[in-house]
Amino acid sequence: MGVERIPYLLGHSEIAQLFDVAPDTPQLWRKRALLGDPDVVISGKPYWLLSTVLALARPGQRDLPPGRLEEYKASIPNGYSPQVLEGPPPLIGIKELAWIFGKKHTDISQWRSRGTLTPPDLTLSGAPLWLLNTILSDAERRGRAVAAEALERVRRGDREQIKPRGQRDALVGNSDETLPSARTFRNSESAAAVAFVRHLLRVGYEVEVRPYWQ
Template identity: 30%
Template sequence: MVRRPYLVGHQEFAALYDVRAQMVQQWLNRGVLDPGTAVVVSGVRYWPLGFACRFGETTPRPKALNAAVKQRLMEAQGEGWLAESPGELPAIVGQQEIVALFHLPAQGNVATTIATGRFPASDWVLSGSGLWLLDTVLGAVDDLRKSARSLAWEADEQVAAALRDGTYDGPGSAVLTRGRYARKAL
C-alpha cells in the first residue's frame, strides 16, 4: 500500500477549526486564505493537512486547531504523511480528470464503473467526493479493460504527463462558481 499525503476538503478544513464549511469559502473570498495553497481536483479545492493545521497561526486573528479532529482525519486516511504545500503532492485525480484521461464520452461512464465496483477504491473521500492518485487509476487499466464491454480504457499519455507535472488545464482544473451567485458570475 502506498503512503498518501493527508488532505482536507472544505468540510474537513472547517472541522479543524470548529467552523461551518462555508467559512472556508469566506476566508478565500476575504483573502485570508490564499487559493494557491490548495490543489484543484475536479473543480474543487483540497489542501495538504500540514498547511491546513498551520493556517490558524497565520491569520490576523489566530484560530485554535482542534487536535482531536486532526487525529481523526489522519486515522481515517490511514498510513500517510503531512505535506505542507500543493507542490509536494503527487498527481491526484477526480472523475472529471479521469474522463479527460481516457477520453470517455461522459462522466456517467466513470460513475457507473465506480458504482458497479469495477473501478479501484478511491484513495480519499473528502467532503463527500472520491479522489485517486493518478498511479492508482493507471495501475487499474488492465482490470478496467477486462471488465469493459465497450470502453477501450486507453490512457492519453499527454494528459497523464500534464497531470503529473502540474500543467493540466482540462476539465476539472479550475474551480467552478457554485451556489445562488453562480449565474451572476457568467
C-alpha cells in the same frame, strides 16, 4: 512496490471539521483573505495543505478541539505533511479520469454506479479521489485503454484541471468556455436555474447559491 504516500490535504469540509466551525465558515475565511489560494485544485475542487490550514490557528480565536488533528490524520491512509508541494500530488478526480480514458464525466459516474471502477482511495469534501497508480492497475485488470498523451501529461504534472498555488486563471485549462457571470433566478425560473447549475458542475466549477431579497 512500496505504498504510495498521500499528502495531507483538506477541502472546505475538512477545514470546518478540524476547527469545529460551521460548514460555510472556510468559504467566509477565503472571502476575508484569512484562507489564501488553494495549494492545489483537483477536478475543479480546491484543497489546502495541512501546514497551510494549521497556520490559521489562533489561541482563543481559532483553536483545534483536542484530538481533532489526530482524527483527521487517521482518515488519510499513509499520509504525510509537506510544507510545500514540489509537484502535483499523485491524486486524480473524476475529471482527470475522464480525460485519461477519453470519456465523458457521466461515463465515469456510470462506471462507479455499476461497480466497474475501483473504489476511490479517499474522499475529500465529498469528492472521490484516486491515486494514479490505483487507476492504472484497475485499467490493466479490466483491459481498459487509456489515452497515452493525456496520461503522459498527467504524469508530468501538466494537467488541465490542476493549477499550482497562486495561479488565478481558469481551473479548466485549454477550454473554450469562460467563467460565466453570476446569475439571479426567480422562483418561476427553477428549470433554468437547475440547468445553469448542472452546466457549471459538469464543466468543473463550484457553485454557491445565495438567497436574494428585493
